[in-house]
Amino acid sequence: MIDTVPTISEVRYRSVLDMIREHARNAPEQTCLVSIDQNNSLTWRQLYHLTNKLSAWLHEMHVVSNDRVLVLSNNSLENLFLYFGIQRHGATFCAVNVDINANHMAELVRRLEPKIVLYEDNLDIEKIASFSAGTWVPFGTFEATGNTASDNGLFELLSNFDEYTEPEEVSTETDDAVICFTSGTTDSPKGVIHSFGNYNFIGAQTAYLWGLSSEDRVLEYRSFSWSSSHQIVLQPLLVGGGCVVFAAKFSTSQLFSWIRDYQITKAIGIPTVINMLLDRPIDEETGSLKTLEFMSCSTAPLMEEQHRRFEQLYGINLIQHYGMSEGGTVAGNHHLDRRIGSVGKPGIGQNLKILGEGGTELPLGEEGEIEIGGPQNATSLLESDGSIVPVRGKRLKTGDLGRLDESGYLRITGRAKDLIIRGGVNIAPLEIDTVVSKHPLVGEACTVGIPDPIYGEALVCYVVARAGKTLLAADIDGHCKKFLPDFKHPKQIFITDKIAKNQRGKVDRNSMKRRWVEAEQKRKKDDQ
Numbered sequence: 001m002i003d004t005v006p007t008i009s010e011v012r013y014r015s016v017l018d019m020i021r022e023h024a025r026n027a028p029e030q031t032c033l034v035s036i037d038q039n040n041s042l043t044w045r046q047l048y049h050l051t052n053k054l055s056a057w058l059h060e061m062h063v064v065s066n067d068r069v070l071v072l073s074n075n076s077l078e079n080l081f082l083y084f085g086i087q088r089h090g091a092t093f094c095a096v097n098v099d100i101n102a103n104h105m106a107e108l109v110r111r112l113e114p115k116i117v118l119y120e121d122n123l124d125i126e127k128i129a130s131f132s133a134g135t136w137v138p139f140g141t142f143e144a145t146g147n148t149a150s151d152n153g154l155f156e157l158l159s160n161f162d163e164y165t166e167p168e169e170v171s172t173e174t175d176d177a178v179i180c181f182t183s184g185t186t187d188s189p190k191g192v193i194h195s196f197g198n199y200n201f202i203g204a205q206t207a208y209l210w211g212l213s214s215e216d217r218v219l220e221y222r223s224f225s226w227s228s229s230h231q232i233v234l235q236p237l238l239v240g241g242g243c244v245v246f247a248a249k250f251s252t253s254q255l256f257s258w259i260r261d262y263q264i265t266k267a268i269g270i271p272t273v274i275n276m277l278l279d280r281p282i283d284e285e286t287g288s289l290k291t292l293e294f295m296s297c298s299t300a301p302l303m304e305e306q307h308r309r310f311e312q313l314y315g316i317n318l319i320q321h322y323g324m325s326e327g328g329t330v331a332g333n334h335h336l337d338r339r340i341g342s343v344g345k346p347g348i349g350q351n352l353k354i355l356g357e358g359g360t361e362l363p364l365g366e367e368g369e370i371e372i373g374g375p376q377n378a379t380s381l382l383e384s385d386g387s388i389v390p391v392r393g394k395r396l397k398t399g400d401l402g403r404l405d406e407s408g409y410l411r412i413t414g415r416a417k418d419l420i421i422r423g424g425v426n427i428a429p430l431e432i433d434t435v436v437s438k439h440p441l442v443g444e445a446c447t448v449g450i451p452d453p454i455y456g457e458a459l460v461c462y463v464v465a466r467a468g469k470t471l472l473a474a475d476i477d478g479h480c481k482k483f484l485p486d487f488k489h490p491k492q493i494f495i496t497d498k499i500a501k502n503q504r505g506k507v508d509r510n511s512m513k514r515r516w517v518e519a520e521q522k523r524k525k526d527d528q
Contacts, residue, residue, distance in 0.1 A: 027044055368401065420449035447490065
């Protein structure tokens with residue numbers, strides 16, 4: 001049996017300071033953060049003392065609630081200390097992905113207008129520093145106590161403050177806790193603003209779904225600029241009081257050794273990682289990862305066929321989640337009650353509905369657009385001109401299509417904007433991808449709509465073969481004829497080496513559609 005899903009009233013608000021203080025008192029010498037690449041770590045006591053020092057410095061810098069402090073860094077202990085420390089003070093932690101180009105980064109910095117920018121020393125900030133009038137401070141040499149650094153960086157500044165004095169926090173649960181940016185499909189991603197109260201609910205959500213405790217060691221390797229990392233790893237750490245072990249980047253060859261060496265109990269997964277491990281299997285004896293309870297899978301759809309193949313190959317349970325930067329955990333599978341092919345039941349207080357045309361709520365089993373509204377949802381959006389648009393209290397259309405079954409489990413069936421309309425019939429490309437992916441030689445598939453003079457749109461499917469396998473378009477054509485009705489059959493099938501994805505591993509159908517358009521233009525030109 002599993003615990004009853006917590007209600008809104010049962011999720012008690014606790015500040016970041018409250019939670020860090022409690023863990024430092026109850027388990028002062030327990031490691032809470034481990035950097036694999038830096039071969040370094042922090043205990044709860046060290047984190048508590050360091051965040052006290054940071055808060056004292058931020059008070060001296062006259063940083064108050066809703067003041068923005070931007071951190072520019074790769075995954076590191078410094079980054080995570082600042083993630084927790086800025087929120088512990090009560091200011092707004094801001095994250096920008098440092099892997100994007102300088103011009104794009106400069107635009108986001110300009111939009112944020114941070115009061116302080118704290119940055120990794122080896123970053124080239126010359127092109128972006130002029131876009132913010134705030135105070136820019138390099139990390140300098142990281143030292144867990146902050147008492148021995150001497151390089152004019154942040155940690156030397158912190159050495160001037162007492163670690164045992166607990167400065168007052170400056171925020172309440174309605175103030176802005178975090179601003180991050182969506183992955184988006186344009187050059188101007190949305191800035192999403194969450195309050196401390198939002199993130200408190202989101203942390204409680206994952207802690208419940210995963211059964212987190214102080215004994216857990218969670219492996220993360222995604223960028224800490226991602227809201228997904230905040231929502232299903234970092235905030236839940238505060239609730240459960242365990243440990244986050246992290247790497248700067250994902251490594252296929254090192255994943256399982258990380259799990260063994262650091263005694264990981266729960267590991268982050270995304271569909272790209274799952275597909276990589278299926279495409280080029282790692283020689284790992286089933287059941288050898290004795291401490292690992294499961295891997296999560298979120299940020300993009302995972303085909304049911306891939307899910308089953310992964311579990312059969314590696315003997316590792318996958319727990320699917322469905323979330324979004326603006327909405328927190330929309331739905332998630334409980335670790336003791338999961339459904340393969342489903343992203344789980346609606347999250348705490350999400351009031352999830354499936355809507356048809358005209359906004360009418362659809363009955364169970366029918367496909368429509370997913371809409372949510374509740375305490376996990378963002379409070380505001382940061383527009384490209386720097387203005388803030390309040391969204392709290394409004395229903396949020398996710399842009400995703402899905403249906404609820406009689407047990408309340410949600411299945412994602414596609415994206416509303418990706419729908420292909422053929423002869424007046426709506427076709428979700430994800431449905432076609434799912435069918436094609438069941439062919440034993442297929443690694444990945446991506447279906448897009450192209451212009452059709454009679455039916456409005458036709459279907460084109462790009463397919464990647466499994467590693468070491470030979471696949472022909474005729475193989476897929478025959479497979480589709482067996483399992484799809486004629487009007488859902490792809491008009492063209494292309495075998496390709498790669499399917500375009502965005503920086504967060506989501507299939508980029510717009511790029512694939514542009515690939516078809518460019519190829520078609522070239523073909524017509526060659527025929528002239």
